[in-house]
Amino acid sequence: MKILVLNCGSSSLKYQLFDMVNEEVLAKGICERIGAEGSVLTHKPEGKDKYVVEKPMPDHSTAVELVLEALIDKEHGVIDHIDDIGAVGHRVLHAGQKYSASIIVNEDVKKVVRECFDLGPLHNPANLIGIEACEKAIPGKPQVAVFDTAFHQTMPEKAYMYAIPYEYYEKYDIRKYGFHGTSHAFVSKRAVEFAGLDPDNSKVIVCHLGNGSSISAVVNGKCVDTSMGLTPLEGLAMGTRSGDIDPAVVQFIANKEGKDINEMLNILNKKSGMLGLSGVSSDFRDLWAAAEEGNKRAQMALDVFCYRVAKYIGSYIAAMNGVDAIAFTAGVGENDHDVRKNVLSYLGYMGITLDEEANNVRGPERYISTPDSKVKVMVIPTDEELKIARETKALVEA
Ligand code: ADP
Numbered sequence: 001m002k003i004l005v006l007n008c009g010s011s012s013l014k015y016q017l018f019d020m021v022n023e024e025v026l027a028k029g030i031c032e033r034i035g036a037e038g039s040v041l042t043h044k045p046e047g048k049d050k051y052v053v054e055k056p057m058p059d060h061s062t063a064v065e066l067v068l069e070a071l072i073d074k075e076h077g078v079i080d081h082i083d084d085i086g087a088v089g090h091r092v093l094h095a096g097q098k099y100s101a102s103i104i105v106n107e108d109v110k111k112v113v114r115e116c117f118d119l120g121p122l123h124n125p126a127n128l129i130g131i132e133a134c135e136k137a138i139p140g141k142p143q144v145a146v147f148d149t150a151f152h153q154t155m156p157e158k159a160y161m162y163a164i165p166y167e168y169y170e171k172y173d174i175r176k177y178g179f180h181g182t183s184h185a186f187v188s189k190r191a192v193e194f195a196g197l198d199p200d201n202s203k204v205i206v207c208h209l210g211n212g213s214s215i216s217a218v219v220n221g222k223c224v225d226t227s228m229g230l231t232p233l234e235g236l237a238m239g240t241r242s243g244d245i246d247p248a249v250v251q252f253i254a255n256k257e258g259k260d261i262n263e264m265l266n267i268l269n270k271k272s273g274m275l276g277l278s279g280v281s282s283d284f285r286d287l288w289a290a291a292e293e294g295n296k297r298a299q300m301a302l303d304v305f306c307y308r309v310a311k312y313i314g315s316y317i318a319a320m321n322g323v324d325a326i327a328f329t330a331g332v333g334e335n336d337h338d339v340r341k342n343v344l345s346y347l348g349y350m351g352i353t354l355d356e357e358a359n360n361v362r363g364p365e366r367y368i369s370t371p372d373s374k375v376k377v378m379v380i381p382t383d384e385e386l387k388i389a390r391e392t393k394a395l396v397e398a
Contacts, residue, residue: 001086001396002026002079003389004071006064008090008130010122011035013063017071017078017085018389026078027071028385031063039063043070051076060126064133085141088134089392091182091384092127092145094120096173100153102391105131105143113145119177119230144392151185152178154222159319162229176234178216178226180208183329186387187380188218191327194365195376203320205313208382209339210330211239211282215309217316225319227312233269236312237305239282242272244308277301284332284339306339310346317350323375326352328368329382340368344377351375 001021007014016028029043039057044050051070057063071077071085079085090105094116103109113128120127131143160176161169168174178184188204191197197204204218213236216226227235227243237243250264259267267276275282278301280290290298317323328340337359344354351374359368369377 001393002084003087003089003392004085004134005089005385005388005392006067006091006130006134007385007388008060008063008123008126010126013060013067013126013130014385015067016385016389018386020389020393023386023389025385029067029070031057031066033057034060034063041066041070043067043076045076045078048076048078060129061133061136064130064137068137082138085138087142087144087392087396088138089144089146089388090127090131090134091148091388092131093123093148093179094177095145095147095149096177097153097175099145099147100150102144102146102150102388102395104395105145109145119173142392142396144388144395146182146388146391148179148181149177151181152176152216152223152226155225159225174230176226176229178214178223179228179232180212180214180216180330181223182384182387183208183382184214184216184218184223184226186384187327187329187382188216188223189221190365190380191325191378192221194378194380195325197324202325203323205316205320205323205326207309207313207326207328207333207343208330209236209309209328209333209336212241213238213309213330213332215312215316217320219320225316233265236308237277237301238273240270240273240275242268242276274301274305277304284336288336288338302339302342306342307346309339309343313343313347314350323350325376325378327378327380329380334379334381335362340379347375352377 003018003020005016011034013031017026019026027045031041033039034057041053068082071079072082092113096116096119098112113124117124134143184206187206191204192199192202200220202220206216208214212232214228217224233241235243254264278287278298280286280298287298287302332339340359344352353370353373355368355370365380367378
């Protein structure tokens with residue numbers, strides 16, 4: 001079966017077409033600047049040249065049409081007919097408290113995605129348009145929604161409740177939800193397999209460190225805590241997001257600078273984190289380069305990032321009363337050996353010893369702790385698209 005995986009962001013659409021016989025990627029690509037000037041589709045068919053389409057994409061449904069055209073294009077396509085696509089798996093941001101697993105889309109599921117527009121204002125509307133565009137373009141083919149929040153629904157109340165008046169939870173479902181769930185599920189499972197742990201007696205911490213970053217604590221395959229919250233703004237310092245701050249900072253700056261709450265949230269989401277602290281970039285490669293040239297603010301931003309990752313790891317070891325394995329994943333977690341080294345330098349007391357040589361080697365899944373380290377530390381590349389494709393296949397074939 002061939003499965004198309006769609007990930008609709010606020011102004012982008014990423015896709016991969018899988019042949020599930022051997023889980024091979026036939027083509028992948030991205031539509032960028034949807035709804036803005038200069039929208040462009042970059043299509044990469046396996047074994048063929050890159051194909052770039054510069055056409056107006058006023059909305060995600062036009063983008064879906066262009067993707068489907070590219071997939072069946074005589075020269076650049078990888079399938080003969082749109083009907084060759086057996087099912088579509090959609091990454092959907094927010095399911096509130098409604099779903100703790102992926103689900104085949106029907107009218108009720110679409111209603112839930114719509115009800116959660118408030119909780120995921122940038123992504124859920126785009127996700128729904130993606131679903132409806134596929135229903136129109138490939139009628140009758142099953143569509144599966146894979147939610148970013150689902151894996152974290154097993155968190156206990158004590159982990160997800162905010163200590164604010166209970167009525168806001170009752171009225172508006174205000175609580176911690178957590179994100180990157182597909183990645184945390186994929187990586188925590190692989191970590192257990194890779195380390196040969198007993199799946200029913202395992203404590204794992206997953207550090208998903210990318211442009212957006214989050215950490216989760218997973219006991220026996222179930223998430224018990226995670227760093228992102230009602231929205232992805234909570235938790236670690238990130239590329240452009242502040243992560244945890246004293247909420248009173250918002251009022252203070254708003255009053256001093258004459259900004260409203262939306263402007264403040266925009267600053268905390270888009271202008272803070274590594275970018276805001278360093279004034280250089282949100283990209284860790286740029287930050288290390290600047291730090292090496294003596295840029296103190298770039299070094300400080302990196303220090304803030306690593307310190308906070310280490311603090312979260314420490315707090316999750318306390319929450320789980322132990323840890324068997326720690327896995328690093330995503331753009332920074334997989335590639336940045338300096339970040340990993342810096343984070344782990346705080347954790348010697350926990351019985352963690354870094355294998356410097358292994359840490360410096362690039363490669364697939366591997367240990368970066370010494371054989372005698374009390375806790376196994378590893379790098380596990382994430383593959384959210386493959387996980388979405390697998391879940392889609394499993395549901396469609398069930
Ligand atoms: P997201 O999915 O949240 O957009 P990714 O997981 O793709 O993010 O991570 C992107 C980030 O990974 C980049 O912003 C960059 O900071 C970092 N990154 C990618 N490659 C490297 C590398 N070789 N060394 C250090 N950081 C890297």
